[in-house]
Amino acid sequence: MSASPTLRRLGLLTPALATIGLLVGVPLLLMFWISLLQKGGTSGVDWASVPSGANYLRLVWEEDFDGTMIVNTSYLLILLRSVLQAALTTGLCLLFGLPVALWMAGLGRTQRDIMLLLITIPFWTNLLVRNYAWLIILREDGLVAQTVNAVSPFGPVQLLYNDLAVAIGLTYSFLPFMILPLYTVFEKFDWRLLEAAHDLGATRARALRRVVLPIAGPGILAGSLLVFIPCLGAFVTPALLGGGKTLMLGNIIQMQFGASRNWPFGAALSVVLLALMLIVMTSVALLRNRRAK
C-alpha cells in the first residue's frame, strides 16, 4: 500500500503539529476562553458563566457605586509604565551591551570563550536568587548604598524599592540577551570595513555611525526584542526590587491568578500583553523588511 505524497507529508508533520497544537494552541485558546468568563468562588473561574467581553472592559471602565461606568486609568497607567520600564531596560542593555559585544569580538579566541562563559554563568543561578542578591546589594546598609550616600550631593538616596531599582535588576537580568546577538554580529563583522571608512575620511565616531551600527542593525533589533518582550511580562524583579510599589503588568497578572483569585481578569490581561508583544514584533518585522528593500 502506497500513501499519496501529500498524505505522507501530513503523517510526517503530525508529531510537530500535535506538539504545537497541544502545548501552544490549546493553552492559548483555553486562556482566551477563560478571559471571556466570570470569576468563580474558590476555583477562580465560573465555568458556567456566559462568555462576554466584560473583563476587557474592566481594563478601562469600572462600575461606580450607583451603577454608572466611569473611566479607570490605573490599569492603563500600569500598562504604560510596563512599556516604558521595558523600553528603558532595553535602552540600558543596549548602552552597556554594545561596547561589551564590540570589545569581545576583538578579543583572542580563548579570551572570547572565557567572556562567553562569564556572561552565561548567571543563568546557572535561579532568577529569584539573583534578584535577592540585588536586594542585598542595594539595601540601605549595603555597600553600594553607603558608598552612593557618602558621595551624593543630594543627601541620602533611596536605591531600593523604586523604578531605578527595577531598571537595574531588569538590565542585569536581560543584559546577556542583548550581548549575545550583538556579539554574533560583531564576530562576523569585517573589520576592514572600519579601515575603509577611516581611509575615506570618517573619524572613529563617524565610522561607528555610518558603518558599524547600520551593519549591526539586525543584531541590535534581535537583542532589543529579546530584552523588551520578556521585560514587558517580568514580575519577579518588580515585585522584589520595586517592593510591590511600582507594579508592572506581570505583577497584576500574577496577582489575579494568585491572591485575587480572578482568573478571567488575569487571562484578559495576559491576552492584552500577548497582543502588545505581537504588535511590537510585527512592526519590527515590517520595519526590517522595509529596510532590506
Add this chain to the structure above:
Amino acid sequence: MSGSSAVSIRNISKSFGRGASAVRVLDDVSVEIGEREFFTLLGPSGCGKTTLLRLIAGFELADRGVIAIGGQDLTQTPPFRRPVNTVFQSYALFPHLTVEQNVGFALEEQGMARDKIRSRVGEALEMVRMHSFARRRPSELSGGQQQRVALARALAPRPQVLLLDEPLSALDLKLRKEMQIELKQLQAEAGITFLFVTHDQEEALTLSDRVAVMQGGHILQMGPPREIYEAPTHRFVADFIGDINLLEAEALPGDQLRIGQGVTLPMAHGKAGAVTLAIRPERARLTAPGAGTLDATLIHSAYLGTALLHKLELPGGGTFLLRQSEVAQTPLESGSRVGLALPADALRVLDQ
C-alpha cells in the same frame, strides 16, 4: 623624477610584537615616489610590502622614520586626515550601501554639497564604466564589478596618492589582464600617483613606471621594469622575477669567468672568488654541438605556442632552461647533444 616627490619615505622601521618575540617587518626603508608615477612594491608574502602600504595609509604607525605626502610630514596623522585612499585586496565595499553611496562616502565625509556629490559620483562611476550599476548593492555585483566600484570609491575624493593592495589578486586570469590595462589607463586619465602592491611579478612589470623588489623588510632593488628584469643586482631579484638560469662560477683575474669544467668566458666582472651568473632563458641560444660556449644534453622540450622551452642538462650537473622563439625548426630529440651559446651581454654577475 624631479625635486617634487608625491610620497617620501625616509628610514622607516616597523616591528610587530614586543620583546623577544618582536618581528621586524620593515628595516630602515627609504623610497621617493614621484608625482604621477605608477610605483609598485613587489615581493613574496611577508616581505613587508603590505605593511609599508598600511603605514602610508595610516592604519599602522611607524616605529621610526618619516612619511611625507606632498611634502607634508604625515607620520603621526590618523588615516582619516591623510590625502590618500586605498583600494583593498578584499575591496571592503560597504555591504549596506548602494554602489553610488559607497562611492560618495568620502565626499559626504568632506561635507560636500549633495548635488556636487552626485556629479562627482557620476564622474567616478563613468570612469570605471559602472554608472549603470549605481543603485545596486555590492552583493549583487561580480568580483570584477566590485573591483571597479572599489576603484571609483577610492578615486572619487581625488586623493594625492592612490594605494592599491593587491587589488587584482582575487580576479581570474582573463579579468586580471583586462583590469591591468584599465588600471594603467585610469592612472593616466586621473593623473594621480599610484602605489601598487603585488606579489605577481608579471603584473608589476606590465603596469609600473618603477618597481621596488622587497624581501625580508628591505628594498633589494628599485628601478624601471626593464632594468629590474634585465639587470637584476641580487640573486633574489633575479630568481623572483621571471625564469632565470643561475650558474655557479669563479671569477678569475684578467676579466675571465670559469663555469665548471674548464669553460672560461671573457667578461668584465670586477669580482674575485665564487660568484653567481644569471642568464634569462630567452637570451641563451642553441647552436650545433661544440659551436657554443659549452655543450649540454637536451632533456625535454615543451611547446608553448609562441616558443619552445628546452630543458637542458649541463655537463657539471644542474639544469638549464632555454626559450627558443623560432619555432619553425625541426624538433630536437630528447637526449641529443646541443651547443649552448651564452652571449656576454646577456650574462649578469650577481651579489649572493
